[in-house]
Every structure is written in structure tokens, then in C-alpha cells.
Amino acid sequence: MGHLIPLTELAHRLLLHRRLFITFIIPTATGSPVKPQNDILNAMPENISSIFLPPVDLNDIPEDAALETRIILTLTRSLPALRQTLTELTGESIRKRPSALVVDLFGPPSFEIAKELNIPAYLFCTVSAMSLVSIFHIPIFDQMYDCEYKDLPEPVRLPGCVPVHGANMPEPLQDKKNDAYVGVVESSKMFSLAKGVLVNSFLELEPGPFKAMEEGDWCKPKIYPVGPLIRSGSENQTGEGFECLKWLDEHPVGSVLFVSFGSGGTLSQQQLDELAFGLEQSGQRFIWVVKSPHGHGKSHTSYFSVESHLDPFGFLPEGFLGRVEGRGLVVSSWAPQVEILSHGSTGGFLTHCGWNSILESVVCGVPMIAWPLYAEQKMNAVLLTNGLGVAHRVEVDENGVVGRDEIDKCVRSLIEGEDGRKSRLKISELKALAAEALSPDGSSTSSLLDVAQIWCN
Ligand code: UDP
Secondary structure, three states: OOOHHHHHHHHHHHHHHOOOOEEEEEOOEOOOOOHHHHHHHHOOOOOEEEEEOOOEOOOOOOOOOOHHHHHHHHHHHHHHHHHHHHHHHHHHOHHHOOOOEEEOOOOHHHHHHHHHOOOOEEEEEOOOHHHHHHHHHHHHHHHHOOOOHHHOOOOEOOOOOOOEOHHHOOHHHOOOOOHHHHHHHHHHHHHHHOOEEEEOOOOOOOHHHHHHHHHOOOOOOEEEEOOOOOOOOOOOOOHHHHHHHHHHHOOOOOOEEEEEOOOOEOOOHHHHHHHHHHHHHHOOEEEEEEOOOOOOOOOOEOOOOOHHHOOHHHHOOOOHHHHOOOOEEEEEOOOOHHHHHHOOOEEEEEEOOOHHHHHHHHHHOOOEEEOOOOOOHHHHHHHHHHHOOOEEEOOOOOOOOOOHHHHHHHHHHHHHOHHHHHHHHHHHHHHHHHHHHHOOOOHHHHHHHHHHHHHHO
């Protein structure tokens, strides 16, 4: 969803400016959730159509395989079906010949097919410009460093970016013996084969990385900053989602903390307890999107897990819901995030630092507590704290847990403390810059028009 949502927004924005026909081609794996994707795609205007490729079988993959390995395999095993689909589209008529293939971060293995069929290949980068700089450097660092990233004595200095401790580099890079590492290194090498990369960020948010990509000889494709592309947030006006907004209406401006770990982020049972007690102890108002905890030693994501189907309320500490009644609203698994962040009563966002969540918070001017879990989220947390000064990062103790006192402190400081006030000021400046970037003469609009013009020609 974190890739599909911004891609559909990109499609919408392209159609605002140019008459194009857009087809989404979506690889799937057995057991992966197709319904939420379908809901989004079915709501598209008629110039946008979608094709789900036949599900690939991942039953031979070990249960503990990394998320990245599963996604990469879903894509590579779908390549024959993708070739067939693209060949059919290309063969239909000259008029219908695709003018570009735009893939997401996991899509570069399909560039070979695009080349065979003579279709220019582009990437849509659903992560920050800083993360994109890191992707271009993965093959270089692979040659340079023998040790694990976390053991590097000095912070990693990516051109134009805030320095990052090796342990904060993206998760699939953290274990060189894991298949995910090899997969990511191989995939990163292919990024240079793209004709252009559209980035869901904007010049004014990340001037350093964009300048570095323009100047560095390590960056071959043309870079187009086109963000922030976030869901417009007009859906979900019914049911539980609507209840959240009604609930927010009853609370003072800037007083509610929104707590969510994205579409797939999960915590352990111990961590879930600490979070519940920390929120309770803080005495602050909150909306918490709670998901069932992951099993012992399992990863922080529920994209492919069985646990995500269990009722999350059953895992909350006894009596918790009663004790926070009136000032805390707990929602099961999914909430209308954009609508909540744009509501005046929301004063802070405790986030897992997924890039879409960050952009949504920037667009709505809501300061954050950074609680990164997986993927490139720790790197995003460094950008938010050391780079942009719009978030405070939670401290994880020696057992890998964020304790209730730490949570209590961070929440109070964000909603009513000096740190929160400073972050709020900073993020309201970024909010204005984001609106400007998307305005008719803004930097992202002109960049989008540049690439759209190439496709129309
Ligand atoms: N989202 C939402 N409601 C939820 C959880 C997530 O609407 O309860 C949306 C959120 O607004 C964002 C996307 O799902 O657009 C999550 O993307 P992100 O990059 O933040 O994290 P990911 O889920 O990919 O880790």
C-alpha cells in the first residue's frame, strides 16, 4: 500500500495536466491481500486501468525470510507474466504502444523486458531523496566496506545528506549474509539503467540530496522531484473511520497524539504493553491504531503474517480501555490517517517513519515522535531529527524495548513541551513549502510537466 498509494496519486496528478492512459500492472503472491489494492484501483477514473498478474507461489520460502526477499521474489517470478502483458499491450496498435514503463523500487529487474520491447524505463521512488542517494551508493559501499554497517567506526557520509550511523542504514543492508542484502545490492545496480527517476519528495525539503544527485557522476538517470504526493484524504467518511473524526471534533485544537505504525508495522507483546502504559501514564489524549503483536523473535511487519488476522484488542493490558476512556480512542488495525492528520485537534504523530506517513505529516504540519521499525525507517528518523528538526526519536533500551517512562516523556514533551513547540514551528514552515512545491508554478509541478511532456511526445 505504501507504494501503490503514491503511485496512484502520481497517476491522478499526471491526468490533471496531460491526456494519458495509465495501466497499473501488479504482481501478486499467494495469500497477499489484494482487496485493499482493488478498492483503491476500482476508484480510479476511466483513463486508469489495472491488471493483476497471476499470483506466484512463495511456499518454498522460509517462514522467516526478509520482507525484501519476498517482494523481490514476487517480482522476479512474475517477470514471464509481465513480459507477456507488456508484449500484448505493445502489439495492440502503434497508438497504444506504451510511451514509458514506470516501476517502483522493487521493479528494476523488469528493465530488461522494457529494453527488449523498446519501452523507455523510469523509476518512481517512494522513499526520500536521501534514501535514493543511499541506493546509488549501495554498490559502491559493497566494494568499500568489508564489515557490517553497524560496525563502521565513523558515520556514513552520503553526499548532500545528514551523516548516518551505520546501524541506521536501511534494514536489508544490516546482515551481509542474508539473501535480502544480495538482492538489494543487485537491484541497486540496476537503478542506473533507468532513463529517469521520479522522486516522491520536493526540492525545498531535501535540497542537499537533490543537488548531490544532479552533480554526482554516480547518478546517471535524470532526477524529477514530484512530491509530496499523498492521498487526498476524502475517502473513509463512513464507519469506524468517520467515528475517529467525530471523536476528534470533541477535543481541543492540537491536543491529540495520533499513534500508528503504518500499514504493516507491528510490535511485540511486551512492547505493546509498554506503549499502552506509557500512553496511559502521559495523561495526554490519543488515537492509537493498534495491531495484533508479532510472535516472539518475528519481524516488525505483518504484511505476510497470520497474526495480523487476530483481534488486536485482546492483546491490550487488562482494564486499559476503561482507564483511558474519554481521552484515548483505540482503533483496530486501520484508520483514515490523512483525515486524522489534517484535523485541527491532532497535535502530534507517533510514527514508524514510513516515508508516506512522514510526507503526510509534513503536508498537514504535524510534528512527530520517530519510532522507526524496519526498511529504511531508521534513516528517515535521522533525517527528521538531525536533518529537519521536526521530530524527537524514542530511545530504545538495552533489551530493544521502548519503556513506558520514555514514551510518557516523549508524548508530554511533544504535545505540551518546549521541544514540541519548536518542532511545530519548523514543520509549519515545511508545510508552506510543500504547498508551494505543488502549486501551478511550483518546483514539483514543473518537474512533473517536464517528464509528462517527454511521455506525450
Ligand atoms: N495508512 C492509513 N491508515 C492506517 C495505516 C496506514 O491510511 O491505519 C496509510 C498511510 O496514510 C500511508 C500508508 O498507509 O499513506 C502507509 O505508508 P508508509 O510509507 O507510511 O508506511 P508503510 O505502511 O509502507 O510501512
